[in-house]
Amino acid sequence: MKPYLKALTSILTILSLASLISNFFEIGLNGVIADVVKYYRAVSYEIFSLKGLIEVNRALVDLWAISFIGAAAYAKSPNINDSRLISRLNLSAFEIYHRIAVFVIFGLSLLGITVIYSALNPFTYVDDIHEQPLDLFKDSAKNLGVISLALLIFFAFNAYAPSL
Numbered sequence: 001m002k003p004y005l006k007a008l009t010s011i012l013t014i015l016s017l018a019s020l021i022s023n024f025f026e027i028g029l030n031g032v033i034a035d036v037v038k039y040y041r042a043v044s045y046e047i048f049s050l051k052g053l054i055e056v057n058r059a060l061v062d063l064w065a066i067s068f069i070g071a072a073a074y075a076k077s078p079n080i081n082d083s084r085l086i087s088r089l090n091l092s093a094f095e096i097y098h099r100i101a102v103f104v105i106f107g108l109s110l111l112g113i114t115v116i117y118s119a120l121n122p123f124t125y126v127d128d129i130h131e132q133p134l135d136l137f138k139d140s141a142k143n144l145g146v147i148s149l150a151l152l153i154f155f156a157f158n159a160y161a162p163s164l
Contacts, residue, residue, distance in 0.1 A: 015040040020062035070112030075103040
């Protein structure tokens with residue numbers, strides 16, 4: 001993944017999780033942090049409510065944002081057409097449509113969260129089709145650690161930093 005996309009997805013994941021956690025546990029936010037999360041909430045709500053056409057729960061918006069980030073990571077992975085579930089199908093002619101369908105279905109159904117959750121238990125599988133073992137979700141655990149550390153810093157800064 002390109003470095004700027006990796007940074008952007010990490011920032012969006014951190015903001016989504018921070019918003020979700022602060023709503024769920026009713027944690028007050030101060031100063032600049034409150035403004036950043038407020039702006040994130042306004043933008044994400046506009047996107048997921050289709051510019052106000054439908055009423056969407058705030059927690060669902062945060063979960064959808066996280067799910068679409070996970071879905072995008074999965075849809076962008078190079079081995080998506082080599083997974084066991086569809087390895088026998090010849091989807092090479094429909095690769096872009098398959099990736100778009102995976103992105104939309106995983107994102108809306110919240111299955112994209114499982115992609116992020118699976119980073120806790122990255123796995124490798126070997127089968128008869130491939131000569132080399134497939135490492136799925138490579139580097140995911142490291143990214144999850146960075147996001148977790150950033151969340152801790154986010155809330156620590158919110159609690160102990162002077163109001164700006």
